[in-house]
Amino acid sequence: MAIYCSNCGKAMGDDARFCSACGAQITGVAPAPMPFAQTRMYRPRAGRMVAGVCQGLAVTYHWDVVWVRVLTVLITIFSSGAGLIAYVIFWIVMPEEPYALPPTATTSYPASGGN
Template identity: 65%
Template sequence: MAIYCRNCGKALNDDARFCSACGAQMYYAPPPLYTGASRLMRPRPGRMIAGVCQGLANSYAWDVVWVRVITVLLAVFGGGSGLLAYIIFWVVMPEEPIALPPPAATYNPPSGS
């Protein structure tokens, strides 16, 4: 897998800790592991209608396409149980909070005399 510097965009080795061009430190976040204890939450990215199927898929490490197919099949052939379950999950599952960028540092020029 190719790794690129977030600061200058130069291609780096997989084991690089610093960029050889600009000196920026590389941050590696390990991939999230499924622990089974994640909280149901409707994510903002990847949603189609309200994010219920995406939230279920993320929480239980399922494929979102299969969750959506099963929901539609239950809505059509299950006497509306899929639609009812979708609406209940829509009301009960909290929405993922908005990720705000960190506040920018302010520049205070030195007061000269």
Template identity: 40%
Template sequence: MTTDATPPYRQLRRPTTDRMIAGVASGLGRYFTIDPTLVRVLFAVSAVLTGGLALLAYPVMWFLMPEEPPTAPAWPAQPQAGPTPPVS
């Protein structure tokens, strides 16, 4: 039996690297596999369009999103090399 440390699902976490303030936008970008800069721009635009109401979401997400453990693999996660199947 082999144990794999990576879960079979994506996890929404704030990374310890690649963060500007708290890592919320970077964590959302990693979760949805889009550029964190795009998340930051969308967040800024939504803050302007809602008259600043969207700014309340940032501290809520900061509080609710757990921080990534220091042992997490680098992002984007590189596929691990394993045995190649025999070619027949």
């Protein structure tokens, strides 16, 4: 289905948000959904309390880490320790975040002048 600019009448592509001829914003066009990139679950090194399990779950699934921690405590209290067992299992299974490598130096040194 072709979209036409309401300002100048030029035909545009289906994914256009602005007219290429006059620059007018196209109204009534829904923005394209952002792709959700599922990353590998890991225990981050920053922001952790004990082992980083709750922080890792929160980062992976885009949740608030405070609610994940509260839910973990509530599950541990009301399930006779099953939450603690699950936490330990996640601690063992989830890999730790790898260290960030320092940037490589690409500095070229001048050749010695033969002093």
